[in-house]
Amino acid sequence: MQQYIPGFKMNVNVSYVQIIQGKVEHDILTAIRNNSLKPESICIEMTESGFMDMTPSFCRFRKTLDDNNINFVIDDFGTGYSTMTMLKNQPVDEIKIDRGFILDIRNSKSQTIMRHTIQMLHELDVSIIVEGVEKKEQQDFLLDCGCRRAQGFLYYKPMPAAEFERLLDQKENKVSS
Numbered sequence: 794m795q796q797y798i799p800g801f802k803m804n805v806n807v808s809y810v811q812i813i814q815g816k817v818e819h820d821i822l823t824a825i826r827n828n829s830l831k832p833e834s835i836c837i838e839m840t841e842s843g844f845m846d847m848t849p850s851f852c853r854f855r856k857t858l859d860d861n862n863i864n865f866v867i868d869d870f871g872t873g874y875s876t877m878t879m880l881k882n883q884p885v886d887e888i889k890i891d892r893g894f895i896l897d898i899r900n901s902k903s904q905t906i907m908r909h910t911i912q913m914l915h916e917l918d919v920s921i922i923v924e925g926v927e928k929k930e931q932q933d934f935l936l937d938c939g940c941r942r943a944q945g946f947l948y949y950k951p952m953p954a955a956e957f958e959r960l961l962d963q964k965e966n967k968v969s970s
Contacts, residue, residue, distance in 0.1 A: 794954075794957075794958075794961075795830075795831075795834065797958070797961045797962075797965070798961070800834075801834065802833075802834050802835070802836055802864075803834065803835055803836070804836045804837075804838045804866060805821070805835060805836070805837055805838060806838050806839075806840070806868070807821075807837050807838065807839050808839070808840065809839060809840075809851075812839070812850055812851055812854045813848060813850040813851065814850070815850045815853070815854075817854065818853070818854050818857040818858070821835070821837065821857075821858075821863070822857070822861065825861075825863075832861045832862045832863050833862045833863070833864070835863050835864070836863070836864040836865075836866045836886075836887065837858060837863055837864070837865055837866065838866040838867075838868045838889070839865070839866070839867060839868060840868045840869050840873075855883075855884060859884065864886040864887060865884065865885060865886050865887075866885075866886065866887040866888070866889060867883075867885055867887070867888050867889065868889045869889065869891045869924075870888045870889060870890050870891060871890055871891045871893070871894055871906075871910070872891045872893065880913075880917060880919075885919055886919070886920060887919065887920040887921070887922065888914055888919050888920070888921055888922070889921075889922045889923075889924050889944075890907070890910060890911075890921065890922070890923045890924065891924060891925075892923075892924040892925020892926075892945070893925075894906055894907050894910070894923075895907065895923055895924075895925050895926060895931050895934075895935070896925060898930065898931050898934050899930075904934070907923075907934070907935075907938060908938050911935075911938045911939060911940045912938070912939070915939060920942070921940055921942060922942045922943060922944060923935055923940055923942070923943045923944075923945075924943075924944055924945065925944075925945045926943040926944065926945030926946075926947045926948070927945050927946045927947050928947060929947065931943075931945075931947070932947060
């Protein structure tokens, strides 16, 4: 994908169980090396519903990512074990806010939670992505709150790599025409 989009980043999901087993960071570095990837083009995404504590395995994992310029992303933020303490104590590059908070954006409680969460994460200098954006109304709300990054069916549905490459080729041909 980097041949089409030089700044292309790929998120890779890793579970907390993989981290505490203590070998996944080696697998990540091997994959980067074997595929001639730039480490900064990989984002390691851990579902936030797994408990993150400062075990030796987790600390080693995070240090390996930091030492190799690999971003760490908390997925499904707002569910499971999320706490203000986690935001205060864990080094996080990016948060993906769970789709459950944007689905019912007409609800005033949902709006308040999203608005203040986005504001807080901006003040903490953490990048934000909101998952599950399916309607223009949701996108407009996020833009009004200062959130510039989202994912969801409003943009595209998941697709195989070959289909994604064809889509990029079509867009490139339109630009150069």
